[in-house]
Amino acid sequence: MPDVRTLRAGTRLGKGVITGGGKGRRVDVATRILLVSGSTRDGSTNTAALRTARAAAPDGVVADLYEGLARLPAFVPDDDEPGHPAVAELRRLVRAADAVLFCTPEYAGSLPGSLKNLLDWTVGGGELYGKPVAWVNVAAEGRGSGADAALATVLGYVGAVVVTPGPVRVGVGRDAVGPDGLVGDERVRTAMRKVLELLAEQVPART
Numbered sequence: 001m002p003d004v005r006t007l008r009a010g011t012r013l014g015k016g017v018i019t020g021g022g023k024g025r026r027v028d029v030a031t032r033i034l035l036v037s038g039s040t041r042d043g044s045t046n047t048a049a050l051r052t053a054r055a056a057a058p059d060g061v062v063a064d065l066y067e068g069l070a071r072l073p074a075f076v077p078d079d080d081e082p083g084h085p086a087v088a089e090l091r092r093l094v095r096a097a098d099a100v101l102f103c104t105p106e107y108a109g110s111l112p113g114s115l116k117n118l119l120d121w122t123v124g125g126g127e128l129y130g131k132p133v134a135w136v137n138v139a140a141e142g143r144g145s146g147a148d149a150a151l152a153t154v155l156g157y158v159g160a161v162v163v164t165p166g167p168v169r170v171g172v173g174r175d176a177v178g179p180d181g182l183v184g185d186e187r188v189r190t191a192m193r194k195v196l197e198l199l200a201e202q203v204p205a206r207t
C-alpha cells in the first residue's frame with residue numbers, strides 16, 4: 001500500500017474534503033492511523049489482528065504498524081528529552097498519526113510492561129493528548145478485562161480521546177493466524193475495517 005494515497009480535489013473523505021486546487025488537480029491526503037500491538041511475540045494474535053487491519057483499511061485511510069516496541073528502552077524520567085532513536089521514532093510516529101489503534105494481550109492481569117513503557121514515554125511529550133484512539137481485544141470471551149481496564153486508565157491519564165465506550169471485541173485464536181501473518185477470517189477483517197472507519201470519522205476535518 002502506498003504511504004499516501006493520491007486523490008482528486010473535491011473528493012470527500014469521511015469528514016475531510018480534499019482541497020487545494022481546481023477540478024482534477026491531484027493532492028495527497030489520507031487519514032493516518034498508527035497501529036500499536038502490545039505483544040512482542042512471534043506469531044502474536046494481537047499483531048496479526050493489526051496486520052489484518054492494515055490490509056483491510058478502508059479507502060482514504062493509511063494504517064501503519066508500529067514495530068519498535070521491543071527496541072524501546074525502559075522509561076527513565078531523567079531522559080524525558082530523549083536522545084534515544086527508538087524513543088524519537090515513537091514520538092514522531094505518534095505525533096504524525098491522526099489516530100491510534102491498540103491491540104494488546106493481558107499479562108498478569110494488566111498491560112504487558114512493554115506497552116505500559118511505551119505509553120509512559122508519551123506522557124511528557126503529550127503526543128497522545130487529544131488524539132482519537134480505540135483498542136481491540138482479541139482474547140477469548142471472558143479474558144483480558146484487566147488489560148482493558150488498565151489501558152482505559154492510562155489512555156485517560158494521557159488525555160487521549162477514546163472513541164469507543166470500551167474495547168472492540170473480536171476473538172482471534174492462535175490457529176487463526178495464517179502463514180502470511182494475517183487473519184483470514186472475514187469476521188475479523190470486517191471488525192478491524194470498521195474500527196478504522198470509526199476512528200477516521202473522529203479525526204477532525206482538515207481545513
Ligand SMILES: Cc1cc2nc3c(=O)[nH]c(=O)nc-3n(C[C@H](O)[C@H](O)[C@H](O)COP(=O)(O)O)c2cc1C
Pocket residue numbers: 039040041043044045046047104105106107108109110139143144146
Ligand atoms: C507473561 C504472560 C502473562 C499472561 N497473563 C495473562 C493474564 O493475566 N490473563 C490472561 O487472560 N492471559 C494471560 N496471558 C496469556 C496471553 O494473554 C495470551 O497468550 C495472548 O494470546 C498473548 O497475545 P499474543 O498472541 O498477541 O502474543 C499471559 C501470557 C504471558 C506470556
